[in-house]
Amino acid sequence: MDKEIKVHVADDHKILIDGVIALLNTDNLIEVEGYSLTGKEVVDWYEKDKADVLILDINMPGLDGIDVLKIFKQRNIKQKTIILSGLSDPKIVHEMIVLGANGFIEKSKANEHIIKGVKSVYEGKIYYSEDIKESLFEFYINDVKTDETIKNVVDDKLTEREMDVLKLITEEYSTSEIGEKLAISVKTVESHRRSLYKKIKVKNVVGLAMYAVKNNIV
Numbered sequence: 233m234d235k236e237i238k239v240h241v242a243d244d245h246k247i248l249i250d251g252v253i254a255l256l257n258t259d260n261l262i263e264v265e266g267y268s269l270t271g272k273e274v275v276d277w278y279e280k281d282k283a284d285v286l287i288l289d290i291n292m293p294g295l296d297g298i299d300v301l302k303i304f305k306q307r308n309i310k311q312k313t314i315i316l317s318g319l320s321d322p323k324i325v326h327e328m329i330v331l332g333a334n335g336f337i338e339k340s341k342a343n344e345h346i347i348k349g350v351k352s353v354y355e356g357k358i359y360y361s362e363d364i365k366e367s368l369f370e371f372y373i374n375d376v377k378t379d380e381t382i383k384n385v386v387d388d389k390l391t392e393r394e395m396d397v398l399k400l401i402t403e404e405y406s407t408s409e410i411g412e413k414l415a416i417s418v419k420t421v422e423s424h425r426r427s428l429y430k431k432i433k434v435k436n437v438v439g440l441a442m443y444a445v446k447n448n449i450v
Contacts, residue, residue: 240283242268242294271295290317301331335359356406397424
């Protein structure tokens with residue numbers, strides 16, 4: 233990775249923004265290009281500027297982080313976003329995933345995860361700190377899908393290549409990395425990914441991961 237990653241930070245507390253910026257500035261591959269204090273400022277910012285990764289708080293005055301993601305989704309805006317929040321309830325994390333967030337880090341864990349998270353999301357991966365992953369998987373297992381549902385959603389049997397792609401997706405490899413490991417093109421990887429979503433009947437990577445876990449694929 234030899235390109236600077238441009239990051240925009242959005243939070244309603246300037247002192248936290250300053251802290252996040254200070255952390256990000258310790259890595260010479262990351263460049264902070266600005267910040268927003270409200271959800272409206274985030275939306276206005278996107279209309280006139282861009283960043284590789286947006287770090288977004290949930291609780292902000294006016295439009296909150298959830299509203300911002302809803303607007304992005306309505307406008308088909310593909311902005312890579314990490315949610316940085318003190319609210320880590322798995323139901324909230326799940327909602328963020330559905331709305332298109334690419335990562336979720338607790339504010340108390342920012343010091344440990346923010347740089348790694350930015351780089352992972354920039355590379356096309358999904359990033360959650362380990363505690364978030366554990367609570368999210370437990371939520372999916374206990375509250376969203378029963379064992380019976382997860383195991384019976386596939387109408388068409390997965391091909392051997394689809395199984396290979398699924399395993400690598402659940403191990404958080406990016407599309408390009410999967411292509412390199414399997415010696416296939418990025419276009420072919422995306423085709424297998426779409427097929428997996430269709431066959432397993434899920435809409436995101438977490439759904440794929442839950443299927444893989446419940447069926448002992450990983």
